[in-house]
Amino acid sequence: MSILVVGSVAFDTVETPFGRAERVLGGSASFFSLAASFFAPVNLVAVVGSDFGEKELEAFRGRPIDLAGLERVDGKTFHWQGKYSLDLNSRDTICTDLNVFEFFEPRIPDAYRASTHVFLGNIDPVLQRRVLDQVERPALVGADTMNFWISGKPRELRETLTRVDILLINDSEARELSGEWSLPKAARAIRAMGPQTLVIKKGEHGVLLFTDGGAFAAPAFPLEHVFDPTGAGDTFAGGFFGYLAAAGRHDDAHLRRAIVVGSTLASYCVEAFSLDRLRTLTRPEIEARYKAFLDLTRFDAL
């Protein structure tokens, strides 16, 4: 079993009330890969520029993350700069320099084509489809998207969604994609577009899962200190998808556990800048917080 992930590898410059991190490793595929690699081997497809060096690659070394698909081209790596509000609940994008990411055309190495699990990070839905055209019948296709594509390429996105098994989006995206305010109604509408399983991420308010079997709600872990929320959603996706790949099953019981595993990884991610906390994270720590999630949510029958 192995996971193919296609997305961004980037430099982030992040300002929070607690400090500033300058040109640190970021990007959806970076967070996803590190989180997923706790559970399953990851094949990473992304593009970086000539300014991306050995120091940045260190974060991926010593883990089951294959970098043959990490293309390096002339130019600068994608750079995002953002500044969070005092309460960390909103952020302003200071700049988005797409650089080499602007012309990203995912090329899937032959060795990756048999990946059992494919995760399409938040890129142009046309490119997401081209990734699927290059792989052999994966057992599970997951995808992320964003408002930019929902409003900018609705027809293309809808076509891509017919080929996606699990869609992971946030609540405002679910509302925009479906035109429904009620999340259960939005879920019904989106699941009719193709994805049998819908995961709606609500940040500090947790996650909702919708399947044929019904709905599942998981809270976010109530943290006293959130240091930097950047990458939490991608880390969630990596933990979620990594757990499913390792399990080799995606029935409701496994999907629910995967949601809590993803929430566990995300709760650690926000404790430090960049991938810093994920890099020191251990399996026993993951298991301990998963148990804490059980305790956080348990109540008995009447």
Add this chain to the structure above:
Amino acid sequence: MSILVVGSVAFDTVETPFGRAERVLGGSASFFSLAASFFAPVNLVAVVGSDFGEKELEAFRGRPIDLAGLERVDGKTFHWQGKYSLDLNSRDTICTDLNVFEFFEPRIPDAYRASTHVFLGNIDPVLQRRVLDQVERPALVGADTMNFWISGKPRELRETLTRVDILLINDSEARELSGEWSLPKAARAIRAMGPQTLVIKKGEHGVLLFTDGGAFAAPAFPLEHVFDPTGAGDTFAGGFFGYLAAAGRHDDAHLRRAIVVGSTLASYCVEAFSLDRLRTLTRPEIEARYKAFLDLTRFDAL
């Protein structure tokens, strides 16, 4: 065992995208009493005007709700008028006519003084204390408050809180009262003010409970149709407190069940205007949705 509740009984005029209800029965003590009466006898202390008639009292009849403490004075009953946004997620108050409620001075009938459970609805913290001065050692004191008192009478509120066992407030109130954005930090600060148990209501995002035993998180029930959110918080409080009174215990396991019972009642309340849905609600319906909450939140160990 019996519950004494002190709060408002009012007329509400409510506009939602689905219709308009003119001068229907509302008020925190009305919703609370009806919800709590499914579990325990309720002693209601409130004030109404001469325009409050037999028709309005009907909602309370045939239930274990004692009305000896419902004072009727010359003048008009408290009237609140509000209009909800299209998504029901915000509301504008059109008018708040306090009328006879402005001069409300809770007088606890002798027969109520031995109530085992006392719930102080959202009124002036000075009046909340005067209620406590009139009762004999209750087993449990619960209270609600609001931003108006948090900013307007902070010293009086703090004094009242030293005599409260369980405080139920919403997330913005918890943040304002504590000066902390992080809810776990806010909870620690507020619990240091007196209430051993803190319940933070987050509307559509569920409820957080903080006790010495740790935190508990319950989602709101994901409803396809919310008709009118008015009274949901007071209904939650009524179900929560009613269940605790009936159980005669408030250890963590009972508090958690009480949170889900309250959420169950609230999820029904919003399905219709005023107390309409609570009036037709049955015990089997409560039990069925409680079971649905179990199913909504269950996941296994890793």
